[in-house]
Amino acid sequence: MxxxxxxxxxxxxxxxxxxxxxxxxxxxxxxxxxxxxxxxxxxxxxxxxxxxxxxxxxxxxxxxxxxxxxxxxxxxxxxxxxxxxxxxxxxxxxxxxxxxxxxxxxxxxxxxxxxxxxxxxxxxxxxxxxxxxxxxxxxxxxxxxxxxxxxxxxxxxxxxxxxxxxxxxxxxxxxxxxxxxxxxxxxxxxxxxxxxxxxxxxxxxxxxxxxxxxxxxxxxxxxxxxxxxxxxxxxxxxxxxxxxxxxxxxxxxxxxGRDLLAATAADMTERGATLLSVRDLTLEKPHRRGWRKVLRGVSFDLHAGEILGIGGLLGSGRTEILETIFGSATGRPGGEIRIRGELADIRSPRDARRLGLAMVTEDRKGQGLHLQSSITDNVALPLVGRLARFGIRSFAGETRLARQAVQALGIRCESVGQAAGTLSGGNQQKVVIGKWLATQPRVLLLDEPTRGIDVGAKREIYDLVFHLARKDGLAIVVVSSEMPELLLLSDRILVMSEGRQTGLIKRDEASEERIMQLAAPYGRKAAA
Known part of the structure; x- marks a missing residue:
């Protein structure tokens, strides 16, 4: 060996x-x-x-x-x-x-x-x-x-x-x-x-x-x-x-090939209505000796126009929060989720989508896109049934939807018929976001939205996130492993450690040192 x-x-x-x-x-x-x-x-x-x-x-x-x-x-x-x-x-x-x-x-x-x-x-x-x-x-x-x-x-x-x-x-x-x-x-x-x-x-x-x-x-x-x-x-x-x-x-x-100014945070001017409330969220997953808790007692409110960041180390439960809210987590979820104040029973992504939620997963190529299919097919996928007429796909409607996404998000492509797998990483990510924005969500969950994309595309994604929150009034949750990104985008940052919520801090109180202190395995003691 x-x-x-x-x-x-x-x-x-x-x-x-x-x-x-x-x-x-x-x-x-x-x-x-x-x-x-x-x-x-x-x-x-x-x-x-x-x-x-x-x-x-x-x-x-x-x-x-x-x-x-x-x-x-x-x-x-x-x-x-x-x-x-x-x-x-x-x-x-x-x-x-x-x-x-x-x-x-x-x-x-x-x-x-x-x-x-x-x-x-x-x-x-x-x-x-x-x-x-x-x-x-x-x-x-x-x-x-x-x-x-x-x-x-x-x-x-x-x-x-x-x-x-x-x-x-x-x-x-x-x-x-x-x-x-x-x-x-x-x-x-x-x-x-x-x-x-x-x-x-x-x-x-x-x-x-x-x-x-x-x-x-x-x-x-x-x-x-x-x-x-x-x-x-x-x-x-x-x-x-x-x-x-x-x-x-x-x-x-x-x-x-040009100077690129760093993105600047677009501050939230005023807090909108509460769109998402989470109380005592838990998740248990099957384990060799029964069930293992991967989330324990996570609670927060999310308002229209707000960007909530979630930080923590790998395996801390960041992604599981989004999956549990969106109904895609494997295992036994618990706790209470309210959408616009109404108690929500979310058992599948279909339930979540119907309630105005959308989720962009961290693995865009494995879960977010069908790489061999066209931009049109990917963008229209969640809405194929809604666009259909008498049970027959509306190709004209799907193409129109895809062209709107390309124009709105600045997706660089030869045409909407181009295979998603031939696009650059940044443009692939825009297609995934465009697919979910086409469902007209009020709450957008983003898991590692800039993973594997270049600095120019990152800036475009940041500008898009700020626009969706500040101009369109979406409530956005962002999970990110990149500390500068988390600090730039977030109005508040929820920090996780070993499945537990160890802090919920405002932008002006956040720093890399404070977040890492809360994210460390001893973060619960530091937060106490």
Whole structure:
């Protein structure tokens, strides 16, 4: 059984990028039909370097990484490994050469356990014949322990949350003895605590000499972590620079081709009517020994025009609050939900939608969109029956609805007939939001609304959220793992810790330190 060795070594004054590149891409070009994904791109990576690769969605970052890792064997230009030209026909050849990749989109088998997924295709065997599951569990437990990941190796991956599945992906990639590790948005579903844990591992690997390509939209994250940064825009190389010589504004300008002012909070001028009231909300989920409470006594009111943020660490119960309110939670819910003062019996998303609620899930590709279907089909999906005439779909009505969403939300597309899966991450998110806005909700639940989208698209989503609350009077709940986002958007922030509500604080009283204090496992004591 092989694995990425993680050791703690002393910090040294070094500039890893000054050595000969362990991996280099020269004049790389890639087309998909008539679309140019990459044009004459250059990239170098040195041993022991953490090299950030940045750019807006569609800039070509992931395309280059898929070329380097053997996913795309056909391309223009050449790839050099230790100065020698190489060409990988598939991912296995790249892995054999010491290149491992963590894809942005999860690549796990839901029906298998954590241990089975980590070592899939490389299972330890007894006498080379029978799979040694005991050894596999032990090796997986050891690797997860090194990474500081508290997951049961025997747990079925399909039962894990998105963020937990991302941690399994990281463990799986590091289980190879990789000389080069490509990480494509590895923290997109992680809380600040999990991010810091990952950063420690990344730094340790770099000190050992592992070369790391780190793709992320989070500028503060890469400035904190990377030695150098390369920026792509529209499939072309724009900039490579030492990170210490740059500011956040420099990186943003290189990514978007213009100065982009930071979004500013649009304050709520006055509190509207109470649209949603939650009292003593609870949720129990099946457990090996019966039932386990994942929510305990959550209570709050939400008013028209208000944005309520929900913060907390991964597994604190943030998403479960939204799912329980929306009727999509698995398990036994409890407590009281009132809509405009009337007691609501919400047993399914259909009940919630009928009462004027809408929910945008954190996993837009798995739960929010049908990727092979058109923008029209996705936007119109909740309203197909309402738009139909005599039981026959109204394609004209659906198209009109989709065009209204495209225009209102600024969705960049060729036409409303374009497949949702071909859009950038930010535009996909707008399609999901447009789908639910078409139902004309009064309460909008947003779970990680900017996960995996670039800085320009984030600004557009923020502006949209403020417009929906301040101009249209929607009551909005936002769950976010990004602290700056939570502080920017929220009028009040409800903080969760281990399934319990530990604080409900106003915007002017909120700070990262205060939220993290309440979110920590001892947050209940701090709040007492």
């Amino acid at each position: 092989t694995g990425a060795r993680v050791v703690v070594s002393s910090d040294q004054d070094k500039k890893p990028h000054e050595g000969a590149p362990v991996l280099a891409a020269r004049g790389i070009g890639k087309r998909f039909g008539g679309i140019v994904a990459l044009s004459d791109v250059h990239f170098e990576l040195a041993s022991g370097e953490i090299h950030a690769l940045m750019g807006e969605n569609g800039a070509g970052k992931s395309t280059l990484m898929k070329i380097l890792s053997g996913v795309y064997p056909q391309y223009e230009g050449e790839v050099l490994l230790d100065g020698m030209p190489v060409s990988f026909a598939n991912v296995r050849q790249a892995e054999a050469a010491g290149i491992a990749i963590i894809h942005q989109e999860l690549n796990l088998v839901p029906e298998l356990t954590v241990a089975d997924n980590v070592f899939l295709g490389r299972e330890p065997r007894i006498a080379g014949l029978v799979i040694d599951r005991k050894a596999g569990r032990a090796a997986a437990r050891d690797l997860l322990g090194r990474l500081g990941i508290n997951l049961d190796p025997d747990m079925r991956v399909g039962n894990l949350r998105v963020g937990e599945q991302q941690l399994v992906e990281i463990a799986k990639a590091l289980s190879f003895s990789a000389r080069i590790l490509i990480m494509d948005e590895p923290t997109s579903a992680l809380s600040p605590l999990e991010c810091e844990r990952l950063f420690r591992i990344v730094r340790q690997l770099a000190r050992e000499g592992v070369a790391i390509v780190y793709i992320s939209h989070r500028i503060d994250e890469v400035m904190h972590l990377a030695d150098r940064v390369t920026v792509f825009r529209d499939g072309r190389h724009v900039m490579t620079s030492i990170m210490t010589e740059l500011t956040e504004d420099h990186i943003i300008a290189a990514m978007v």
